[in-house]
Each structure stands twice: as C-alpha cells, then as structure tokens.
Amino acid sequence: MILLAEVIQLDWWDLCLSAGMVLVVGVLSLLLRLGIEKRLAVASVRTVVQLLLIGYVLMWVFRHHWSIAPLAVVMVLVAGYDAVKRSGRAFAGMYWLALLSLIASAFLTTIFVTGVIVSARPWYLPQYFVPLLGMVLGNSMTGISLCMDHLLEHLSARRAEVEVELALGATRWEAARQPLQQAVRRGLIPLINRMMVTGIVSLPGMMSGQILSGEDPNNAVRYQVMVMFMIAAATALGSISVALLVCRRLFNRRHQLRADLLTKRT
C-alpha cells in the first residue's frame, strides 16, 4: 500500500459540521412544509447510532476472531428476512429457501475471495471477511428478492399459460423454464446495469471509501473490479438457486403446478 498523502482524520467537530448540512435540509422542510423533518431526524439519529454501534462491534470482532461466526449468522438471517418480506406473494417455507440460497451464494463467493484471491490468513480475517460478506449479502439479497417476487407473480398471474404447457405433455421443468428464465434475468438486471455504468456515472462506494482513506487509486480499482465480479457471481448464484428451489417446491412429482400454495400479500 502506498499512502499518497497523509490521511486527514475526521474529529467530532467535523461530524457536527456535517450534521449542519442535514439541519439545513430540516429547516427547508419546515419552511416549504415538506413534512419530512421528523422522518429525517429519526433517520439521521439512526444512521449515527447504527454506524457507531457497528464500529464498536467491528473493533470487538477484529480483536476476537471467534466472534465473526455469530456476526455472520446475524447478518445472513437479517438478509434472508429482508429478501422475502417485499414479495407480493407468499408460500409456507419461502424464507428457508431464500435463506438457503443466500447462505450458499454468499459464503461460497466470499470464502473464495478471502481464501483464494485476497489470500487472507486465516480466510476469515475479519478485516476482509466482514465487509466483503456484507457487500455480497446486500447484493445477493436484492437479486434473490427480485427473482423470487417475479417468479411467484408469474406463476400466479400467468398460471393458465404454465398449465397449458403441462396439459400438452410438458414436464414440470419444461413448463417452468420460461418463468424461471425471466425471473433469473429480473434478478440480475439491476446488477448488470450497474456494471455497465460503473465509474462513469458514479464511483462505487467502496472505491470512493478506499481512495478517501488514502489508498492508491490503482489498488482501489483492482479491489473494486474484484468486488463487482464477486457480487455478480453471488447474485447470479443466489437468483438461480432460489428460482430452482421455488420451482421444485411449487411443482410436485405429478407435474402439477401448486399455485394453490401461494397467497397474496397486501
């Protein structure tokens, strides 16, 4: 690592000044009667408290490597819940399918990255493992959520089309192919769009962070490329796996579509 310049440390006074910017927004909201000042205040306080807490947690984890296990478990459980909660349709057990896909995709890619590419020793070195797992989880979760939502919507709204295929002798996987393809595509599109414009429209957050904290931009770029590819792999794995698991659950051995298992959520 080459330090280009001495990193300028932020002190508490700097943070108070930055809070001033939010305060200006709050005043504007009051003057223009936007009605967002309360939510803005709550959100600001939450940002501070949550980040302070995670800062302390990270410091603790960096010192006690064993504690990475419970931290990773909590991260995965929360991400799994988040992946299913926005879906317009639900069925019993969908959380577990999302969780399984999330665990498989996120841990496989993160361990490959920390263990083989970055070659951190040990592979669960928290400085690498925690932020990388966080990024992978966040993205894989979005992919799984979009994919599952789209798939369930297709299987209920366009049930007749799927059943016509079954009625004409398609196997369940033949009948599931089109919904499956479209759902996986839906899960991956936001990520591919982001990869298309990355570095042009905005600098990725991680790269900006590294550069701000004094990292050589070349190295920051290399890290960012690796992170993008890691996220792509995890999102694709997660989407494909959840789509396959959902189809396996909603089509039974008699090659029926069990659309009756789906309930609409409000």
Added chain:
Amino acid sequence: MAKDDSSQPAEANGAVLSFAATVSAAPGVPLLRDVRIHLRAGRIVGVSGPSGCGKTTLLRGICGLVDADGAEVRLHGQTPDEHGWPVFRRKVVLLNQRPVLSEATVRENLARPFCYATAAGAFDENEAADLLDRLTVGRRRLDQDAHSLSVGQQQRVCLIRALLVRPDVLLMDEPTSALDADAVGAVEREIRRRAADGLACLLVSHDRAQVDRWCDRWIDLRPHMTEHARAAGEEGA
C-alpha cells in the same frame, strides 16, 4: 342418445380411459362425489350439470392437473404413474374453455408441444395449415401474432394445437363457447372426423342441443353434487 348410468361394469371393458374419484375444489370441499367415467375409442361422451358444480375441476382432475380424492385413473389399463404424468397428459389432452396462447405467432404456438421431451414426432406445418383452413381460421394466420386473433379464432387455434399432438382422449370444456354458427359446424365436423379415427372425447357443454348432436351418451352430474357444489351453483346463478 342414452342417458348414461356410467357405473355399468360392462363399460369398463374396452375403455380407453376410466376415471373414478371425488372431485374437490380444495381440501375438504368436495364438489362431486364418486364420479365414474369410462371413455371408449371413437365415442363422444357429454357431461352436463349446473354452473359451478365442478365440471371444469372434473376435467382438470381427469388429466391430473389437480389431485382428485381417491382417484383411480387408467389409460389403456395403466395408471398415470406407470405412463409417467407428462406422457399421460399428452395422450389425455385438456382443452380449456378460455383459450390460452403465448405471445408468439400462431405457428410458434402450434409447434410448441413438439419441443417437449414427450413429443413423438415433429411439427407438421402442412397438417396445421390444413386444420386452420378446415376450421375456418385460414392458413394465412400462421405468421400472425396469436394475441391479435379474435377469441373465437384463438379457441380454434387451441383446438388445433390439441389435435396436432394426436391424443387418445380429448377433454373439451365448452369448446365452441366463443364461436359463430358456421365455426361451430366446422368444429363439430372435425371432432366427428377425429372420433371416427378412434379419438375418445369428453365434452362439457351448457348447450343441450349441442350435447344431443355430438354425443353418443351423456353423464348427468346432478346426482353426484355435494352441498358445496349446490351452494356454488346458486352463487353462480
């Protein structure tokens, strides 16, 4: 035409398809109790019963798109499990009342079943074109987007799609509900032709005159209706 007392054991002999089950709308909501149907090659059997009594569910139960309670189904003496469900459904094709076609040309829609692993032969475009002509849709529609056709035309395209896979049994749910008199006549002639070639048919129709014209015998579902079916029928009426 004879009203069918379908429990005659003699009819089980020589039946292409035999079906016995209780048909339910959902677990614990039986609609039709102890329905028995035997279909023989070349015969058209009609099914009648009030709206909402479960005729459509019955057809879906026969081809196994939904489970029927205690279902005993035999096609050529073998259960669907022995045939394999996709193979069974290719031989016992369901024709929905409401036409369902995907957003593609008529040709692609008609060729679709020949992409499946259960497909026996290849898509025969000449046969498809001839059928489009005979059913007064016209072969020039082959390249047209299926969704741009009228509902009546779509209904006939669905019938053609079903006939092209050469099933042994055709389950028809109000197959002419969206057709004018000329088209009904064309469909009727085609179904009779297929029956003469050995196709076994089950026809659900509200039109008593049609059932009289088409069918060799008919099954009255009223004695099989449960209280749920009667309640559903009153709601529908």
